[in-house]
Amino acid sequence: GAVVSQHPSWVICKSGTSVKIECRSLDFQATTMFWYRQFPKQSLMLMATSNEGSKATYEQGVEKDKFLINHASLTLSTLTVTSAHPEDSSFYICSARGGNRGSLNSPLHFGNGTRLTVT
Amino acid sequence: EDQVTQSPEALRLQEGESSSLNCSYTVSGLRGLFWYRQDPGKGPEFLFTLYSAGEEKEKERLKATLTKKESFLHITAPKPEDSATYLCAVPNSGGYQKVTFGTGTKLQVIP
DSSP: OOOEEEEOSEEEEOTTOOEEEEEEESSSOOSEEEEEEEOTTOOEEEEEEEETTSOOEEOTTOOTTTEEEEEEETTEEEEEEOSOOGGGOEEEEEEEESSTTOOTTSOEEEOOOEEEEEO | OOEEEEEOSEEEEETTOOEEEEEEEEOSSOOOEEEEEEOTTSOOEEEEEEOSTTOEEEETTEEEEEOSSEEEEEEOSOOGGGOEEEEEEEEOSSSTTOEEEOOOEEEEEEO
């Protein structure tokens, strides 16, 4: 149980274009999903908290107009990197708490990440 | 401010050589501590949750323990396939939805 699927696993795009990453909870409903970014040899950095049916909450320093988050259903959240630039190249990972409306003390379960390369 | 510190940053073991990874935390009102394994180019894979001091969890060659200030991940007779980065994390005491991660220990097990 508690499977999170992320797509695509990798993407290469040209500078100035936009890229959409999907995160799905396959066997449970997730009212909240989290988007992380990970640089090489570094730990996970929380970018934003995605809330079903409402606006996402962004961490300090994360541009909400560049990283658009939509959480339209209980099983799908999307992250769109708009007008991508080479410095946006990174590993993006989504996560959600397992179990229906998982308790706050439940662990997060992660997708397999998306490697974004902007040329 | 919640803090999670892991040590060592990197650990190289011979196959069969047991060792322990450390996770020290500073959080007000611990509501759980999570251990994850992350392989290169993959998302973290959940291993264990520990909720109270004295609790232990085991899975194959891994055993996680918890005290009031730290957690240990013991690896008994490791195999090359145990090579990965091990992350620990705690739910934030303030932002109740969020989780603070340590920087991880990169384990390499040599045949």
